[in-house]
Amino acid sequence: MCLMVVVLIRSRFLTVPVRCVGVGGQEVSGSVMKSLLLLLSVLSLRTHGARSSYGSSPDRVPVLDLHLDLSSLLHRLDPRFLSVTIDASLAAEERSMLLLRTQKIRTLAKALSPAFLRFGGTRQDFMVFDPKGGQQLTAAPSAEEACGAVQLPALLEGDLKQNWTQQLLLLQKEEHQGRYRRTQFTEPNSFEKKAGIRVDGGQLGRDFTRLRKMMSESSLYRDAGLFGPDVGQPRDHRADILGGFLQSGGGAIDACTWHHYYVDGRAASLEDFLDPTVLDSLAVKTGEVLETVKRASPGTPVWLGETSSAFGGGAAGLSDSFVAGFMWLDKLGLAARMGLDVVMRQVLVGAGSYHLLDDDLNPLPDYWLSVLHKRLVGPEVLNVDAVSGAGGGRRVRSYLHCANRRSYRDGAVVLMSMNLSPRPVRMQVPVPVSNSTVETFVLQSDRPGMDGLRSRSVKLNGVLLEMVDDETLPLLAGVPLPPSDHLQLPAFSLAFFVFTDAGAAACR
Numbered sequence: 001m002c003l004m005v006v007v008l009i010r011s012r013f014l015t016v017p018v019r020c021v022g023v024g025g026q027e028v029s030g031s032v033m034k035s036l037l038l039l040l041s042v043l044s045l046r047t048h049g050a051r052s053s054y055g056s057s058p059d060r061v062p063v064l065d066l067h068l069d070l071s072s073l074l075h076r077l078d079p080r081f082l083s084v085t086i087d088a089s090l091a092a093e094e095r096s097m098l099l100l101r102t103q104k105i106r107t108l109a110k111a112l113s114p115a116f117l118r119f120g121g122t123r124q125d126f127m128v129f130d131p132k133g134g135q136q137l138t139a140a141p142s143a144e145e146a147c148g149a150v151q152l153p154a155l156l157e158g159d160l161k162q163n164w165t166q167q168l169l170l171l172q173k174e175e176h177q178g179r180y181r182r183t184q185f186t187e188p189n190s191f192e193k194k195a196g197i198r199v200d201g202g203q204l205g206r207d208f209t210r211l212r213k214m215m216s217e218s219s220l221y222r223d224a225g226l227f228g229p230d231v232g233q234p235r236d237h238r239a240d241i242l243g244g245f246l247q248s249g250g251g252a253i254d255a256c257t258w259h260h261y262y263v264d265g266r267a268a269s270l271e272d273f274l275d276p277t278v279l280d281s282l283a284v285k286t287g288e289v290l291e292t293v294k295r296a297s298p299g300t301p302v303w304l305g306e307t308s309s310a311f312g313g314g315a316a317g318l319s320d321s322f323v324a325g326f327m328w329l330d331k332l333g334l335a336a337r338m339g340l341d342v343v344m345r346q347v348l349v350g351a352g353s354y355h356l357l358d359d360d361l362n363p364l365p366d367y368w369l370s371v372l373h374k375r376l377v378g379p380e381v382l383n384v385d386a387v388s389g390a391g392g393g394r395r396v397r398s399y400l401h402c403a404n405r406r407s408y409r410d411g412a413v414v415l416m417s418m419n420l421s422p423r424p425v426r427m428q429v430p431v432p433v434s435n436s437t438v439e440t441f442v443l444q445s446d447r448p449g450m451d452g453l454r455s456r457s458v459k460l461n462g463v464l465l466e467m468v469d470d471e472t473l474p475l476l477a478g479v480p481l482p483p484s485d486h487l488q489l490p491a492f493s494l495a496f497f498v499f500t501d502a503g504a505a506a507c508r
Contacts, residue, residue, distance in 0.1 A: 061488070064396050065428045069383040070413065070504035073402075075339045077379040082332060082370060083116035083344045085306060087351035096350055104361050104470040109348070111371045111473055118305070118344050188229055188241055201241035204229055205249025212252035225254040230305050232259050234288045243292050250297025255341065257305030258289055262327055265310035265319065265353070270453060273309065273323045274420045276394035279330045286338050303342040304335060313352030320353045322365045322445040323453035325494050326418055329369060333399030333416050336381045345370070358456075365443070365458040368465050369494060372441055372476060376414050376496050378402040380507060384415065395420040396427070396489065402507035403498050410508045415497040419489045422450070427487045434485035436501035439478030443494040453492060 090096040099105060188199040208228055215221040229245045246256065260282060263272050272278050293300050309319045309327045318324060328345075335343050345366075349357040356367040380402035396419055403412035413433070419425055444459050445452030458465055461479050468474055478498060487497055 061424050061426045063426045063428055063486070065387050066398060066415075066430075067385045067387045068400055068413070068415070068429060068433055070433070070502060071506055072382075073380050073506050074337060074383055075381040077336055077381065078341045079379055080114050080116050081336065081342055081379060082112070082373055083118065083342055084112060084348040084356065085118040085120065085344050085346050086349065087347055088120060090350045093350075099349070099361055102361070102470070104467075105349070105357075107467075107471050107473065108357060108361065108363065108367070112348075112374055116342065116344065117348075120306075188231060199241060201229070201244025201246075202248045204241065205245040205247065205252070208245070208249035208252040226252060227255050227257045227303065227305065228253055230257045230259065233261075233285050234258070234292065239288070239292065242289070243296055246293060246296035246300070250293075250300055253300065255301040255303045256289075256293050256297070257303045259306040260285060260304055260331075261308060261311035263310045263315070265312040265315040268310045268315035268318060270318060270323060270450070273318060273327055273453075274395075276397070276420065279327065279334075279397070282331060282334050283338065286335065286340065290338065301341045302339070303344070304331075304340055305342075305344055306346050307331065307343060308346040308354040310354065314354030316353045317454060318353075320355060320358070320364050320366075321454045321456055322458055324354070325365050325369050325443065325458075326420055328366050329373075329416060329418055329494050330397055332373060332377075333397070336401070337383075337399060339381075363465070363467065364456055365445075368458055368460070368476075369443060371473070372443075372460075372496055373416075374404075375407055375476065376404055376441065376498055377416065378404045378414070378507070382413065382504070382506060396425050398427070402504065403500075408498060408500060411503040411505075412498060412500045413502045413504045413507060415487075415499070416495070417487075417489055417497065418494045419491060422491045424488060424490050427489060428485055429487060430485075433499050433502050435483050436499040436503075437483060438481050438487070439498040439500060440481055440487075441476070441478045441496040441498075442490065444490060445492065 090100070188201075188204060208226065212226055215224055215226065228249075229241065231242050231245075234242055242256075242258070250256070262278050262281060289302060293302055308314060309324050314320065332343060345356065347355050349355050349361065350359075355364065356370060357363055378401050382400040382402065384398050384400035386396070386398070396417065398415055398417040401414050401416070403414045415429075417427065440461070442461055444462075445455045446457040446459050446464055447455050460476060463474075465474055465476075478496075487495075489495055
């Protein structure tokens with residue numbers, strides 16, 4: 001597998017071969033880089049038979065009719081559609097870097113491959129990767145010292161040396177004023193609020209165009225990818241930045257990146273995570289971004305370069321619990337249906353409460369959901385519609401893909417569904433899908449009712465998911481069920497239904 005590092009530099013991505021590039025003033029030792037590279041290396045129910053397990057009489061359960069189109073594809077996504085991020089702040093924490101070198105993290109990361117690993121965040125703007133294990137600088141370096149420490153394209157090195165004194169004075173002044181210490185510069189739209197700098201989208205696009213030219217002249221970076229502008233959700237000045245950037249720099253990038261979060265982590269409630277209106281907001285924002293890209297730079301792929309449930313580090317006690325899975329699975333399904341090629345989950349480990357692994361590298365519910373998605377779901381997106389809302393309503397949400405061909409034969413499809421309500425529902429599927437054997441993967445909290453939504457543990461088909469040891473994940477097996485025209489979805493559940501004999505023409 002060909003592996004790439006996705007490095008965020010200010011408001012842009014670089015995908016580069018496994019070598020190091022950095023900007024700014026903080027040095028990171030070779031051991032830190034080895035830890036990151038080590039992590040990167042492994043990233044590259046039916047009613048019949050299910051009735052007794054889920055405990056509801058079918059006569060009392062509302063029915064939702066589904067229409068599945070197996071004849072044509074909506075989109076074909078990047079195989080690394082579900083990718084992950086790591087915040088650069090971990091590089092400054094010795095314990096975190098030691099964890100990234102363990103067998104346990106290698107086991108957990110491998111289960112999420114293939115994927116991009118985005119290494120970014122505030123501190124990344126001020127890091128230099130030194131494979132020789134350099135020490136922290138105690139005094140401001142000269143231009144020769146700074147530029148001589150890393151391999152740079154000649155044009156970039158010349159510009160840095162020419163403007164070194166002015167840039168150094170500006171950085172020292174802003175550092176003295178405390179502007180960088182608690183600000184995040186990964187989103188150019190936030191510069192004005194946090195640092196008093198208003199970014200012009202057109203100028204940013206021209207800067208990207210110049211960067212692309214410099215990369216093309218470098219033997220090290222000529223084959224690297226360039227992604228940006230990493231703008232937040234489009235509104236007001238953010239929309240202006242995106243449009244202006246694409247008009248002047250759309251031809252320089254390999255994909256347009258933007259960030260999405262549903263709610264403010266400081267004010268989010270349990271109800272927000274179950275609210276269909278909140279989940280639908282992603283479609284609105286994605287539509288705005290896609291329309292801007294289509295108008296200004298048609299044909300440019302669009303990525304969610306950073307995303308999770310709640311901004312501000314997540315919602316404590318919610319973003320790392322079972323209920324977060326509804327936002328995560330719906331985002332994966334909706335983003336794919338709308339044609340976003342890659343979705344990068346903030347974060348794999350560390351940084352806030354929206355991580356997939358806790359501080360001891362124990363998997364949280366969204367991790368298990370992500371692994372199942374990797375194993376079961378293929379990159380080919382199909383269409384599914386609820387043609388009758390007799391009881392399910394907006395609280396039952398479904399998405400359809402070809403099944404992952406590494407796990408299933410051609411023609412198999414997988415239906416991803418979630419039930420946001422406290423009542424079970426049945427979903428009726430048409431022929432020929434109803435004639436197929438189905439493998440069922442149902443995720444539920446380890447505790448019943450509303451209280452269980454805050455749990456940090458999850459059950460698959462009634463079995464608690466835990467690592468066997470640092471080298472072994474549990475068996476993530478589905479429950480095979482005979483053909484039937486109904487699927488049962490328990491209250492507050494997430495499910496994957498793999499129709500192994502669907503014979504979908506679009507999946508051959």
